[in-house]
Amino acid sequence: MARVLALANQKGGVAKTTSTLNLGVALKELGKRVLMIDMDPQGNLTMSQGINPDEVNPSMYNVLVQGVGIDDVIHAAEVDLAVASIDLAGAELALASVIGRERALTRALLxxxxxxxxxxxxxxxxxxxxxxNALTASDAVIVPVQCEYLSLRGLAQLEKTLELVRDNLNPNVHIGGILPTLLDARTLHGNEAVELLRSSFGDLVFKTVVRKTIKFAEAPVQGVSVIKYAPNSDAAESYRSLAREVLNGQKKI
Ligand SMILES: Nc1ncnc2c1ncn2[C@@H]1O[C@H](COP(=O)(O)OP(=O)(O)O)[C@@H](O)[C@H]1O
Ligand SMILES: [Mg+2]
Known part of the structure; x- marks a missing residue:
């Protein structure tokens, strides 16, 4: 049975999409069978594999709202990918009147x-x-956090939402790991933010820290992961290191 992991943080630009793709590719390199699911109407994950969210049909919208089989929206990319399209933005509204609307993804993944x-x-x-829907379908959550003080505060709100999901929908879901991302290691501020994360959340924080590098912006333009774009870079290595941490069993993931 697959382990289902959501990459979540209600703040934008913290490397959720980048981490989904590169962790997925790194786990595949280690011999794991991986499926990625794009639940963001912006379709960045879909785009980052060179697929145009304006042209795909069907997409996760049809899976969630109309019960189309998820197999029908999985594309063979670097890693298998269930694609998003722009109409996914309408899914929140369309699902609102559906009974069991929070479990549409859980049902689709069966x-x-x-x-x-x-x-x-x-x-x-x-x-x-x-x-x-993602939290309800997941065993654990990986939370990418940008290494800046302000972005640390959003974690309390995410934890509150997780508590609600645990009480009402999925008793097991929990934060499995916090991933420090976008670290500018040359600045005191960046390093202090990592320290603050570790002193606040202890072992929940991955040992892996992903540093800021332009390679992460360049790779999606080519429609590939950083691991494919620059296989020998520190950037690629950081996600391989994350994948090893996910597999080594030291965290409840
Ligand atoms: N380690 C990194 N260094 C530099 N840029 C990064 C890094 N990780 C992600 N980025 C870039 O930052 C932007 C936001 O990342 P993204 O993964 O889309 O975040 P989110 O999904 O949380 O909104 C993207 O342009 C991405 O290419
Ligand atoms: Mg994103």
């Missing part, structure tokens, strides 16, 4: 849980119904 070892869900920058 048919593929035996096909994969890991299912990674990229989520939008909000705590709306799409993110709730």
């Amino acid at each position: 048919s593929v849980r035996d096909t994969y070892d890991y299912i990674l869900i990229d989520t939008p920058p909000s705590l709306g119904l799409l993110t709730i």
